[in-house]
Amino acid sequence: MDAKFWHQKWERNEIGFHRSTVNPLLINHFNALNLAKNSRIFLPLCGKTLDIGWFLANNYRVVGVELSEMAIRQLFINLGIEPHVTENQGMWHYQAENIDIFVGNLFDLTAGMLDSVDAIYDRAALVALPKAMRTQYSAHLITITHVAPQLLICFEYDQALLEGPPFSISATEIKQHYAANYELQLLESVDVAGGLKEICPAKENVWLLKQHRH
Ligand SMILES: C[S@@+](CC[C@H](N)C(=O)[O-])C[C@H]1O[C@@H](n2cnc3c(N)ncnc32)[C@H](O)[C@@H]1O
Numbered sequence: 455m456d457a458k459f460w461h462q463k464w465e466r467n468e469i470g471f472h473r474s475t476v477n478p479l480l481i482n483h484f485n486a487l488n489l490a491k492n493s494r495i496f497l498p499l500c501g502k503t504l505d506i507g508w509f510l511a512n513n514y515r516v517v518g519v520e521l522s523e524m525a526i527r528q529l530f531i532n533l534g535i536e537p538h539v540t541e542n543q544g545m546w547h548y549q550a551e552n553i554d555i556f557v558g559n560l561f562d563l564t565a566g567m568l569d570s571v572d573a574i575y576d577r578a579a580l581v582a583l584p585k586a587m588r589t590q591y592s593a594h595l596i597t598i599t600h601v602a603p604q605l606l607i608c609f610e611y612d613q614a615l616l617e618g619p620p621f622s623i624s625a626t627e628i629k630q631h632y633a634a635n636y637e638l639q640l641l642e643s644v645d646v647a648g649g650l651k652e653i654c655p656a657k658e659n660v661w662l663l664k665q666h667r668h
Contacts, residue, residue, distance in 0.1 A: 457521055457559065464522040470651070471578050471620070472501060476508040479607055479660050480575065483641050486662045487603055489514070493572035496599060498560050498591075499579035502529035506553070509575075515552040517571060519545075523557045542567055561590065565598040574604040574663075580631075581609050581620035588623075592631035601635050604663040609646070611656035620650070628661060636663035 463469060489495075491513040500506065500518030502525045509516045510533070520526055526548055530537045537548040537555075545558035545567070556563055574595060583591050595604075608623040625640070632638060639662040650656035 460521050461524075464524045469501070471582075473504065476504050477577055477607070479642065479644070479658065480505050480508065480577065480605070483605060483660050483662070484575075486641055487573050487605055489572055494570065496568065496571040496574045496602065497579075498574065498576060498595060499582055500529075500555065501525050501578070502532060503577065504532070505575065505577065507533055510552055517554045517556075517568060519556045519558065519560050519563050521557070521559060526555050526557050529555070561594055563598060565600070568598050571599050571602050574599055574602050574606075576604055576606045578607070578620060580606065581618070581623055584618070584621065588621075588627075588631065596632075596635050601665050603665060604632075604636070604661070606661040606663060608659050608661065609650060609656050610643075610659055611646075611650055611654050616650060616654040622656075623659075625659075632663055635665070637666055638663055 492515060494515040494517060495509055497503070497506065497516065497518040500520045506516050506518065506529065523546060530548065535550045535553070537550045540547050540549070542556070543564070545556045545562065548555040548557065556567065580588055580591060606628070608628065609620045610624060611622045613622045628638060641660040641662050643657050643659045646656040646658055
C-alpha cells in the first residue's frame with residue numbers, strides 16, 4: 455500500500471472506508487479516555503472523516519495527517535471552514551481555529567510539527583497498513599506523541615477470506631505493537647453488520663490504550 459495506491463483510491467472515489475455518519479463507536483467510547491474539553495486529538499491517516507466535525511462540535515481540538523490533498527480539500531468544504539494553507543517541512547499545513555491537518559506521509563511527520571497531543575483516535579489507520587508497515591507505524595506513533603493514550607478501532611476476521619486493506623488485527627498483534635508502552639483494554643467487540651465488504655464475517659474491536667502507571 456504505497457502512496458500511489460491511496461491517491462488512486464481518492465481519485466477514483468473508491469473510498470468504501472469513508473462513513474456517511476459519525477462513528478457510533480467513537481460516540482459511545484470516547485469518554486473512556488477521560489479527557490478535558492479543549493484537549494487536542496490526533497487522527498493519523500484521517501481521510502475526510504466526519505468524526506473530525508464531531509470532535510470540533512464537542513469542543514475538542516484536532517490534528518490530523520493524510521496523504522491525499524483531495525481528501526483534505528473535501529474535508530474543509532464539508533466542515534464549511536476556510537483553511538489557511540502554509541508549507542511546513544515539505545508538507546502542506548491546513549490550519550483553522552482548533553484544527554491542523556498535515557498533507558503528507560505520516561512517517562515524515564515529526565514530534566515538533568505535530569506539537570503536543572492529548573490522545574490519539576485511530577479509526578481505519580492501523581488496519582489500513584500491511585504488516586511490516588504496522589510495526590513501523592505503531593513505533594512512530596509512540597515516538598511523535600510521547601505515548602499519548604489511544605482509542606483504537608480495529609477489524610478482526612479470517613485474513614484467508616479477504617485481502618486487506620482493511621487488514622485483520624488480532625489481540626496478539628495489538629499486544630506486540632503496544633503492550634510495552636500501554637495498558638490495553640478491550641472496550642467492545644461488535645459484529646460488522648452484513649460482514650466486511652458484505653462478504654466476510656468480522657468483528658470491530660474497540661481498544662483503550664493508556665500509559666502504564668510508573
Ligand atoms: C482506510 S482510510 C481511513 C481514513 C479515515 N481514518 C476514516 O476513518 O475515514 C486510510 C487513509 O490513510 C491515508 N494514508 C495511507 N497511508 C498514509 C500515510 N503513510 N500517511 C498519511 N496518510 C496515509 C489514505 O490516503 C486514506 O485516506
